[in-house]
Amino acid sequence: MAKAGHPVSPLAPAAFPDLPVIDGVEFASAAAGVKYQGRTDVTLIRIAEGAQIAGAFTKSSTRAACVLDNQAKLAMGGSADQGAAIIVNSGNANAFTGARGQESVNAVTGAVASELGIPAAHVFSSSTGVIGEPLPHERIVKVIGDLARRLDRAGAADAARAIMTTDTFPKGASATVAGEGGEIRIAGIAKGSGMIAPDMATMLVYIFTDARIPAGLLQQALDGGLGSSFNAITVDSDTSTSDALILAATGRSAAAGITSLESPVGQAFAEALHRVMRELAHLVVRDGEGATKFVEIRVTGAASDADARKVARAIADSPLVKTAIAGEDANWGRIVMAVGKSGASADRDRLTICFGDMILAENGWRAEGYDEGRASAYMKNQELLISVDLGLGEGAQTMWTCDLTHGYIDINADYRS
C-alpha cells in the first residue's frame, strides 16, 4: 500500500509471489490504528511447538527496545519447545522511548504469551515507524484476542502488507529443497524501503521453513547468508534502529533432519535459504525510497574482501554516483571519485571500470574505443551492472543499491506529517 502521492516503485515485481504454506506457521493481521488509518498495521505470527529459532539484528547503538528484547530472548536459546510467536506493528518504532519502551514490549509480548499459552521468553516483537514517540501499546494489546482467533496458514501475504511503512509493495520470496524423504519449504516476508544500510539492512524480515534442524545450525545457515544479502544492500546509508531478521524452523517437513551444513541436503538448504534472503534483500532495494534503477555493484581484484567491501559501499552510498544514475548519465568519473574516497588500497593505473559488458576505463585512463553514446544508451536500462576491478588481489564483494531521485526527497522531507 503506497502512501498517497508515492506510487508503486517502477522496480516492483508484477505480483506478490505464491508463497508455499509452511506447516506450523500461522498469520493474522489487523488494523489497530497505531498511527496509520484505513489499513492493517499489526501482524501476529504463531509458530508451532518444537520450532527452532535464529535471528540477526541491527548493530545500532540506539537499538529499539524490541530489538534488545529479542536479542536477550534468543541469547537464552532458540529451542521453542512450547511454541513461539512474533508480534509486529508498523507506524511506530518504539525506539528511543526510554524505560517506557521496554514496558511496551512487556505489555505486548505478555498479552500474546497469555493469549496463546506460550512462554513470554519465546514471544518476539518488532515495531517499525517513527522513532522517539511513545508506542500506544494498548491499541495493539486490544486486537490480540481477535488476531489469535483468526490465525491462518495462508496469511503471509496479508502480513507482508501489514508490516509496510513507506514501502510501496509487499515483499515475499520462497524456495523448495529436495530433502531425504520429502520436500523442505522456505518462505519469507520482508519490509524495508528507506533507512537501509548494510549493518543488517533489512528493517524487518521473517523467514519460515519446515526443515528439521537444530537452532545452532539454523543460526549458522542464517549467518552464512547475511554477507551476500542484507549486509550487501544500501538505499541511503542510514541504519535503522529496528532492523531484525527472525528465522523459524518448524521441523514439520517429512524430510529427514539436517544434521550438518556440509551434507548435500544441508548445503542445498543453506543455498536455498541464502537465495530467499538475497531475493528479499533485492526487493528492499527495488522498493528503495524513490528508486527508479536497480544497480549491482561488483567489485573484484581488491587487496582484501574488506577493501572490496569498502569500495563497493563507497560507490553504492555515493550521492553523486546515485544522482548520476538517476539522470542516466554515464558519469564514470564519479566511480573513480568513490574508489578514491573509500579508504581502500587502490592504484589508479590498475583500475578497470565497466558498465554492463562495456569497458569504460582501464590502465588509469578512458578505455580505447570508449563510446559515450553507447554508455549513455546503457544507462537507460532499469537494471544496471557496474563492475570495478582494482587489479591488486583476490578481494571481492557485490552490493546492490538504487538511484537517488526526487522521489527520495519527496518521501523523506515529509515522512512524519
Next chain:
Amino acid sequence: MAKAGHPVSPLAPAAFPDLPVIDGVEFASAAAGVKYQGRTDVTLIRIAEGAQIAGAFTKSSTRAACVLDNQAKLAMGGSADQGAAIIVNSGNANAFTGARGQESVNAVTGAVASELGIPAAHVFSSSTGVIGEPLPHERIVKVIGDLARRLDRAGAADAARAIMTTDTFPKGASATVAGEGGEIRIAGIAKGSGMIAPDMATMLVYIFTDARIPAGLLQQALDGGLGSSFNAITVDSDTSTSDALILAATGRSAAAGITSLESPVGQAFAEALHRVMRELAHLVVRDGEGATKFVEIRVTGAASDADARKVARAIADSPLVKTAIAGEDANWGRIVMAVGKSGASADRDRLTICFGDMILAENGWRAEGYDEGRASAYMKNQELLISVDLGLGEGAQTMWTCDLTHGYIDINADYRS
C-alpha cells in the same frame, strides 16, 4: 555565475567582500573555453620573490595529476625565493587521465614558468570540473601570455569567479592582525559546492598573507586550522579528487616577522588565519548544491574527540537527517538513528538532543515539556543549530552541513550535460 536553472543559493552573502590587497600577490583571469563558454575559466596568480608556501590536499587515492604534482613540489620545500605562481582552470579536473594528466600539468606549469621566469618547481596548478576527460591544456597555454600581461593586485574577486564550477556565488574572506610595527593582512578565495566531504573538503582554496613567516611555521598554522574548517564541513559525503588548499605568505608586511605560533602575534596570526579558513569553509556549505539551510552540528560529551567526530559526521552526512531539515520537520528521531549508526560509544539513557536552545530529548526519552509546535517553528529558520551531548566524556567536535533538497538532485542528475 550560476548555471542556467541553478539560482544563487538563498544562503549566499549579500555581496563578495572587499578583500584587502596582499602586497606581492597579483591575479588575472581569462576565458579559455576549456569547457564552459561565455565566462572566465582560467586564473593565473603570481606570488612575489621570497614568498613562503604551505598546502593541504585531498586524501583520495585517485587524486588528480595536479594534486600529486603540487604535493611533490611542496615536499621539496616551501621557500619560493624566486617567486611562485598558481594556475587554475575550471571545467575539467584532469583527474583519472593517466600519464597524459601529468603531461598536461607539465605543459601548463612549464608555460607559466617560462612566461613569468619562475622555476617550474614553484608553479602550482589546480583543475576542477569533470573527472576522466583529457584536459585540453593547449587552450590554457594559449592564454598564459595574455594573463601574464594583465596581472593585477586587485584581481582576487575575478579569480574567485573564474574558478567556480557548480558554485552559485564567488567566495572570499579576509582578516587583519595587528603585528609589531604594522598590520598583517590575510585574504582568501575558495570554490566548492558539491563533492564536499571532510577529508580536506574544499575543492579549491587559495589564501594569501603579507606576513613574514617561515614555510614550516606557516604549514603548522595551516594544519592547526583544518580540523575546525575544511575538515569539519560536508555537503554530500563525497570526497573530491582535486581538493587543494595553497597558502602563500609574501613577507611584505611592515610588521615584524613571526618566529613562533606561541608568541602573542603568532597566536593572533594563527587565529585570524583559522577564522578566514572557517569563513571560507562556511561559504562552501552555504553554496552546497541545492542548500536552503545552513546547519551547525555540535557534538559534546563523547568518550573521545574521535567518537565526537564520528557522531557529528554521521548526523551531518545522513540523507534522512538532511531531508528532514529540508522539509522543516523536527524529526529528532533521525538524529537518534544517526548517533546509533555512527559506531561511536553511546548510551541511549545519557543522550541529550537540542535544536537551538530547546531540549528535545534527554535521559533516553522525549524531554519533559517537549513542544512539537515550537520545535517545528524553529525548523523554519535558515540557520539551525543541532546539539548532541553523549554524556560520556569530554570529546567534542563541531561540523557544518546543509540540507538535502530537490536542488541537489537537479544539479547532479545532469551535471555533465
